[in-house]
Amino acid sequence: MQAFIKHEGVVVPIDRSDIDTDQLVPKQFLKRVERSGFGKFLFFDWRYLNDNYDENPEFELNRPEYRDATILLARRNFGCGSSREHAPWAIADYGFKVVLASSFADIFYNNSFKNGYLPVKLSEEQIEDLFQREAKHRPYKLNVDLEKKIITDQYGLKIAFEIDDFRRDCLMNGWDDVGLTLRFEDKILDYEKKHGIV
Amino acid sequence: MAQESQEPRAPKTMYDKIWDSHVVYQEPGDDSVILYIDQLLCHEVTSPQAFEGLRLAGRKPRRPERVMAVQDHDVPTTDRDKPIADPIARKQVETLRANCREFGIRLYDLNDVEQGVIHVVAPEQGHVRPGMTLTCGDSHTATHGAFGVIAMGTGTSEVEHVLATQTLRQKKMKTMRITIDGVLPKGSTAKDVALYVINKLTTAGGAGYAVEFAGEAIRALSMEGRMTLCNMAIEMGARVGMVAPDEKTFAYIKDRPQMLKGEDFDKAVEEWKNLPSDEDAVFDREVRFNAADIKPRVTWGTNPAQSVEVTDRIPSPSDFDNVEEQKMAKAALEYMALEAGTPMTDIKLDWVFLGSCTNGRIEDFREAAKVVKGYKVADGVRAIAVPGSGVVKKLAEAEGLDKIFIDAGFEWREPGCSMCLAMNPDRLQPGERCAGTSNRNFEGRMGKGGRTHLVSPAMAAAAAIKGHFFDIRDWKYN
Numbered sequence: 001m002q003a004f005i006k007h008e009g010v011v012v013p014i015d016r017s018d019i020d021t022d023q024l025v026p027k028q029f030l031k032r033v034e035r036s037g038f039g040k041f042l043f044f045d046w047r048y049l050n051d052n053y054d055e056n057p058e059f060e061l062n063r064p065e066y067r068d069a070t071i072l073l074a075r076r077n078f079g080c081g082s083s084r085e086h087a088p089w090a091i092a093d094y095g096f097k098v099v100l101a102s103s104f105a106d107i108f109y110n111n112s113f114k115n116g117y118l119p120v121k122l123s124e125e126q127i128e129d130l131f132q133r134e135a136k137h138r139p140y141k142l143n144v145d146l147e148k149k150i151i152t153d154q155y156g157l158k159i160a161f162e163i164d165d166f167r168r169d170c171l172m173n174g175w176d177d178v179g180l181t182l183r184f185e186d187k188i189l190d191y192e193k194k195h196g197i198v
Numbered sequence: 199m200a201q202e203s204q205e206p207r208a209p210k211t212m213y214d215k216i217w218d219s220h221v222v223y224q225e226p227g228d229d230s231v232i233l234y235i236d237q238l239l240c241h242e243v244t245s246p247q248a249f250e251g252l253r254l255a256g257r258k259p260r261r262p263e264r265v266m267a268v269q270d271h272d273v274p275t276t277d278r279d280k281p282i283a284d285p286i287a288r289k290q291v292e293t294l295r296a297n298c299r300e301f302g303i304r305l306y307d308l309n310d311v312e313q314g315v316i317h318v319v320a321p322e323q324g325h326v327r328p329g330m331t332l333t334c335g336d337s338h339t340a341t342h343g344a345f346g347v348i349a350m351g352t353g354t355s356e357v358e359h360v361l362a363t364q365t366l367r368q369k370k371m372k373t374m375r376i377t378i379d380g381v382l383p384k385g386s387t388a389k390d391v392a393l394y395v396i397n398k399l400t401t402a403g404g405a406g407y408a409v410e411f412a413g414e415a416i417r418a419l420s421m422e423g424r425m426t427l428c429n430m431a432i433e434m435g436a437r438v439g440m441v442a443p444d445e446k447t448f449a450y451i452k453d454r455p456q457m458l459k460g461e462d463f464d465k466a467v468e469e470w471k472n473l474p475s476d477e478d479a480v481f482d483r484e485v486r487f488n489a490a491d492i493k494p495r496v497t498w499g500t501n502p503a504q505s506v507e508v509t510d511r512i513p514s515p516s517d518f519d520n521v522e523e524q525k526m527a528k529a530a531l532e533y534m535a536l537e538a539g540t541p542m543t544d545i546k547l548d549w550v551f552l553g554s555c556t557n558g559r560i561e562d563f564r565e566a567a568k569v570v571k572g573y574k575v576a577d578g579v580r581a582i583a584v585p586g587s588g589v590v591k592k593l594a595e596a597e598g599l600d601k602i603f604i605d606a607g608f609e610w611r612e613p614g615c616s617m618c619l620a621m622n623p624d625r626l627q628p629g630e631r632c633a634g635t636s637n638r639n640f641e642g643r644m645g646k647g648g649r650t651h652l653v654s655p656a657m658a659a660a661a662a663i664k665g666h667f668f669d670i671r672d673w674k675y676n
Contacts, residue, residue, distance in 0.1 A: 114356075
């Protein structure tokens with residue numbers, strides 16, 4: 001996994017709550033057996049007018065000012081619904097490095113950390129403030145520092161955010177989860193022996 | 199762990215008990231643990247990249263005998279004697295078959311009679327036992343909580359993690375008990391309980407929680423009903439939904455093909471009787487509802503929290519308190535092409551879908567067949583009945599339910615996830631409207647531009663006959 005330490009980028013606001021993983025990647029793109037190449041399917045039904053990938057000019061990702069955006073800003077319960085990791089794969093493959101929301105669905109949040117981008121949970125007030133700042137200072141850039149756990153902009157904003165230490169370490173080092181757990185293979189075997197599994 | 203020897207023992211919730219008995223190791227200073235996973239379920243859509251990850255790292259499944267697999271998400275529900283027409287779906291189905299063969303994993307293959315929707319098949323075949331931890335790369339895995347199991351959906355990376363280590367690194371969830379007191383009124387089902395609770399707690403109300411459903415109305419539910427309810431825990435954001443095991447649970451699992459047998463089973467039952475939450479156990483959140491308040495419901499919007507009673511009218515965005523909900527309601531009405539104030543029973547349908555991991559079990563088809571018996575599907579409605587598994591299908595046919603559906607004009611299909619997520623050819627065209635017994639009414643869920651209303655099996659059956667929603671309490675049964 002690619003490590004994440006800090007990132008500065010343009011923010012694209014998608015002003016909705018309950019953005020579900022069916023919207024992030026519709027089902028017709030779940031049939032691939034690879035992990036790569038999902039970026040072009042991200043937000044498919046909102047982003048394209050038809051199956052020929054003709055862009056919907058109204059949708060935020062297609063607007064010229066957001067073409068290079070790497071930070072996604074949304075509201076409540078981001079990533080709800082299906083557990084499909086194809087959604088995080090699409091977000092990472094599209095080039096997003098940070099997703100900011102006032103809450104995330106549990107499975108999606110968990111999946112995000114396996115894919116090298118950072119989901120950041122902020123309060124509803126902080127998210128609202130970011131929407132307003134983005135509207136005022138377009139194109140709006142944020143600097144997200146995972147080491148210091150702060151988000152700053154060039155207009156004096158400074159937000160501290162919370163993140164689990166273990167997840168932070170993994171993301172900052174790009175560690176492979178399976179490898180980390182297998183350090184304790186002897187403990188797993190002990191458990192299996194104790195419970196009559198082997 | 200150390201707590202086990204403490205005297206007197208602190209009261210525990212069922213979640214705590216199962217959790218504590220599955221902790222393999224906790225690193226000092228870490229608030230997550232390595233949790234043993236007793237059973238992994240795999241399907242063709244979220245597993246290929248996990249198996250590929252294993253191969254790339256030179257790893258093997260640690261306990262392949264604790265993994266089962268079935269093809270369900272994108273399989274066709276017709277013409278099963280022919281090769282799958284969609285080459286990409288065919289590749290996924292074949293990939294799962296090859297992976298299972300390579301790694302020695304039990305696969306219920308496409309044309310086996312046991313094949314079906316993974317959350318129907320796993321308990322039906324006896325892979326699910328009370329007190330287990332179980333995961334699957336599917337958010338509706340909470341279904342198995344109905345047996346007193348910590349059952350969680352994960353992404354593909356964690357499918358790979360469980361394959362490789364038979365564990366997951368997990369942080370303990372908070373616990374919530376949702377108690378439904380009293381007796382459900384006539385016409386109200388487990389599905390209506392789910393839609394009611396999600397409506398009250400919102401789509402994110404259960405986030406971060408393992409939910410236990412309790413109370414008289416829950417105890418009265420059949421195992422099928424409990425599965426329907428736990429299945430939809432994720433629709434209020436809860437990864438885990440559970441019901442304490444009881445005699446109904448033991449009766450349901452006894453003699454299933456993969457279940458413990460004879461004395462081993464009897465011994466296990468005695469242990470399972472200790473699983474229910476201790477009487478004085480403390481939950482992080484307690485919610486209580488009255489069963490009498492739960493009426494037959496229909497969703498009107500684009501998330502499962504947006505539902506009303508069948509006798510209600512479609513709400514107006516201004517009925518909601520906060521701006522965010524008003525905005526969501528407005529967008530939902532627009533997508534659903536519905537006018538605020540319209541009676542729910544005026545909404546006309548193009549499709550009716552009976553099936554899915556929520557309502558694709560024998561009881562669901564029995565309930566729907568009772569309604570359908572002696573009637574014809576309304577003109578202009580296409581109705582499909584998709585059994586949750588080959589076993590359900592066979593049983594339904596032995597009871598003559600297939601004839602009732604076919605005589606009424608339903609299509610009687612082969613088992614699979616079907617229209618619930620429309621990865622196979624069963625899907626809506628833009629603008630079409632469907633009453634479905636499934637679990638999600640998201641935009642495009644049943645096909646781009648398609649409109650989904652979630653209901654119970656009996657309500658879906660009545661809607662098929664009438665061509666519009668109808669209050670099941672007024673139904674004239676033949």
